[in-house]
Amino acid sequence: MFKALIFVTLRESVLDPQGVAVKNSLHSLGYQEVQEVRIGKQLEVLISCENRSEAEQRVREICEKILSNPVMEDYTFKLEEVA
Amino acid sequence: MFKALIFVTLRESVLDPQGVAVKNSLHSLGYQEVQEVRIGKQLEVLISCENRSEAEQRVREICEKILSNPVMEDYTFKLEEVA
Numbered sequence: 001m002f003k004a005l006i007f008v009t010l011r012e013s014v015l016d017p018q019g020v021a022v023k024n025s026l027h028s029l030g031y032q033e034v035q036e037v038r039i040g041k042q043l044e045v046l047i048s049c050e051n052r053s054e055a056e057q058r059v060r061e062i063c064e065k066i067l068s069n070p071v072m073e074d075y076t077f078k079l080e081e082v083a
Numbered sequence: 084m085f086k087a088l089i090f091v092t093l094r095e096s097v098l099d100p101q102g103v104a105v106k107n108s109l110h111s112l113g114y115q116e117v118q119e120v121r122i123g124k125q126l127e128v129l130i131s132c133e134n135r136s137e138a139e140q141r142v143r144e145i146c147e148k149i150l151s152n153p154v155m156e157d158y159t160f161k162l163e164e165v166a
Contacts, residue, residue, distance in 0.1 A: 009127075022150075026145065029148075031141065033141065035130065037129075038126070039125070040124070040126075040127070041124065042090055042122070042124065042125045043120060043121070043122050044092075044120070044121045044123070045117060046117070046118040047117050058114065062109060062114060066108070
């Protein structure tokens with residue numbers, strides 16, 4: 001069994017209106033020192049695979065096909081074996 | 084200037100309906116080996132502070148007051164000095 005910690009973030013060149021909204025809220029609440037906010041997703045996926053390379057391949061496939069939008073988003077992940 | 088990478092996740096004991104929905108979609112798309120999915124937020128916050136301890140304090144305050152809901156969520160963050 002493997003645990004994949006997946007991070008899906010907007011590409012640098014893509015505007016992040018949700019991040020801008022949070023930044024503006026922080027400013028209006030007195031946190032003027034905040035310069036930029038960008039928001040992404042973190043997914044924790046438990047996957048039962050025989051070995052690490054199989055798990056890696058499955059997680060990559062899931063990320064590319066389903067969990068991220070490759071036009072606008074990048075993903076990275078870490079795999080960890082769990083009992 | 085510091086960059087804070089903040090992770091906000093649902094507490095273990097809190098149900099994650101969004102994660103369950105993603106898991107069910109993955110199953111119906113043929114990824115039966117996925118056992119569990121939990122979804123959180125990742126925030127990248129640029130903050131201009133004099134020193135690390137001030138930045139740490141401000142980020143902690145922002146996390147507790149605004150970015151997370153302490154009843155249902157936990158947060159962790161990493162601070163990194165940037166140019």
